[in-house]
Amino acid sequence: MAAIEVEQLRVRYPGAARDAVDGISFQVRAGEVFGLLGPNGAGKSTTQQVLTGQLTGHRGRVEVLGRPVGDWGAALYQRIGVGFELPAAFPKLTARENLAAFAGLYRGGTLRPAEALELVGLAGAADQRVGSLSKGMKLRLNLARALLHRPELLILDEPTSGLDPGHAGQVHQVLRAHAAAGRTVLLASHDMATVEELCDRVAFLLAGRIAAIDTPRALRLAHGQRRVVVEHRVGGALLRAEFPLTEPTDPGLVALLAGAAVETIHTREASLREVFLAVTGGRR
Numbered sequence: 001m002a003a004i005e006v007e008q009l010r011v012r013y014p015g016a017a018r019d020a021v022d023g024i025s026f027q028v029r030a031g032e033v034f035g036l037l038g039p040n041g042a043g044k045s046t047t048q049q050v051l052t053g054q055l056t057g058h059r060g061r062v063e064v065l066g067r068p069v070g071d072w073g074a075a076l077y078q079r080i081g082v083g084f085e086l087p088a089a090f091p092k093l094t095a096r097e098n099l100a101a102f103a104g105l106y107r108g109g110t111l112r113p114a115e116a117l118e119l120v121g122l123a124g125a126a127d128q129r130v131g132s133l134s135k136g137m138k139l140r141l142n143l144a145r146a147l148l149h150r151p152e153l154l155i156l157d158e159p160t161s162g163l164d165p166g167h168a169g170q171v172h173q174v175l176r177a178h179a180a181a182g183r184t185v186l187l188a189s190h191d192m193a194t195v196e197e198l199c200d201r202v203a204f205l206l207a208g209r210i211a212a213i214d215t216p217r218a219l220r221l222a223h224g225q226r227r228v229v230v231e232h233r234v235g236g237a238l239l240r241a242e243f244p245l246t247e248p249t250d251p252g253l254v255a256l257l258a259g260a261a262v263e264t265i266h267t268r269e270a271s272l273r274e275v276f277l278a279v280t281g282g283r284r
Contacts, residue, residue, distance in 0.1 A: 009059070021208045034200065150183070
């Protein structure tokens with residue numbers, strides 16, 4: 001079953017000369033981690049706002065969890081979790097008190113506040129006032145809040161922004177476990193490491209349209225040139241040379257392998273960052 005189905009979605013803001021989202025179509029399967037990538041102003045946030053029911057008046061077909069998004073009403077928020085980059089919490093309450101307050105908004109069962117805080121590495125800060133937490137801690141609290149009711153669909157914006165590698169890795173583990181349980185994650189991010197590690201498929205948005213959509217590996221192969229990288233020493237200095245993988249008999253490569261003190265040799269695909277720059281023309 002598809003968790004999200006979007007067909008010919010168009011959104012134009014009042015007074016705008018063109019559509020902010022210009023006829024995009026995509027589907028996200030249940031249990032999939034799907035990334036929305038693109039430069040600022042590409043339409044990522046607008047698309048998320050439509051999917052969460054915050055933005056109405058769009059054209060095209062948009063279904064979330066098997067129903068048109070406009071038919072859900074407030075019941076949608078019992079089924080989805082949302083975590084955006086800006087912290088959303090009561091600063092004078094503790095982290096534990098915040099989660100207890102939000103848990104009271106859901107009709108079904110929820111995680112215990114202590115359990116949710118443990119998931120995101122904030123158990124030690126349970127009784128700190130949120131106003132005293134760092135930005136990264138507030139971001140992780142956002143994620144804990146979004147996960148409280150075990151949502152079938154989790155929609156996130158920059159879930160690892162400003163996090164150190166250790167805490168970013170912990171967030172990655174939480175999101176992978178969420179998807180492994182058959183739930184769905186849709187995330188927008190500029191963090192290519194997070195996208196490469198987590199996403200089953202990604203869509204690149206550019207000027208409101210989908211410029212490319214596929215698995216990260218397929219996109220790397222389609223938009224980058226595979227190369228052979230050779231590290232070798234000349235007079236004690238470590239040098240690096242690259243050759244196209246499509247030309248294994250390149251005279252320069254053959255000569256280097258025959259005569260140089262080679263230390264390593266390996267193939268290199270394009271990174272997702274390079275794909276991003278290729279697809280978007282270097283726009284951020």
